[in-house]
Amino acid sequence: MSEDQGRVVPEQRLFDAVARWNTKTGFGTDDLIDTACAALADGLDSPALRELAGASPRDRLGDLQTLVDTTFEELGIPLPGTLRVGQAVAAGGGTVRRPGVDAIRFEVADVPDESGGGFQVLVYVNDVEMTAVGAGLGMDPYDVLVPDNRLVATAEAHTIPIARCECGVYGCGSTDVTIVRDDDLVHWDWLYEVPINRGVTFAAAEYDVQVDRLATNYDWETSDRTAGRLILRDLDQQALLTHGLKPSWVANDYRNSAVFRVALQLSNTYQIFVDFPWTNHTPAELAHTVCQTLTQHPQTWDATWHAIQPSLTHPPNIAGRTWHHANL
Known part of the structure; x- marks a missing residue:
């Protein structure tokens, strides 16, 4: 936010009004004209700005756009979409580095x-x-x-x-x-x-x-969220990618909180689910077991599958003999 003695400069307010203005629907036209009037009252002045301040919301949007373009050119204000991240409109036109006034x-x-x-x-x-x-x-x-x-x-x-x-x-x-x-x-x-x-x-x-x-700060974490964080942090995703797999989500099975489920996605064709019992594991122990298991070839996993594309009725090519269709 550019500031002039603690207030937003009128050039910035005019810029913001144009950025909010929808040139297709006309949404924001009233605000645009009101802001142009306020800019004149704040000391900005140019021939096109005076015309813009005197315009009507019923004027053709194309004519208003021409007035905006001319106004910005006369005042040296950059058009929306041209500012780099962290820039603001400066008093007198041009741009300035946005000051660090926020918390x-x-x-x-x-x-x-x-x-x-x-x-x-x-x-x-x-x-x-x-x-x-x-x-x-x-x-x-x-x-x-x-x-x-x-x-x-x-x-x-x-x-x-x-x-x-x-x-x-x-x-x-x-x-x-x-x-x-x-x-x-x-x-x-x-x-x-x-x-x-x-x-x-x-x-x-x-x-x-x-x-x-x-x-x-992990004070908010439940056991399954801790395990999930450690898994997502430590999982060998490159090893999974060699089989075309990416992690989708990790969480306790909603039907049985004693089971932790890792969901993987194979391209846009299949979801693969690999379940792990908690059985008195700590979150760190469970995460270690999951990561170690998923470094092995998928055919060795005890997994289930679900076809994202309904036309697919057979298991994915990477499936092992113990794989079966998921009951969702």
């Missing part, structure tokens, strides 16, 4: 039963919980922290999911964030169902502390 913290919380249960990573920016304001629910810790902590900020920008629909499914509703380290700052820029209409920037040292605190 962040994370928390792992339960997911309500009506949303499928489990856990979610909540994200608080300036003490406002962002995932609920965005798509609705935080992401499962496995999706963010395991096997690699995707919240870690690097000099190369990367984009991760940060919130999912209240139904529990990412993609039904989605909030993503692009994260990049910029020397002593870390920038977040929102995508899709954005919780606030600006990117946020944190002091890198404090950001790193909060990310590390989240990644090393």
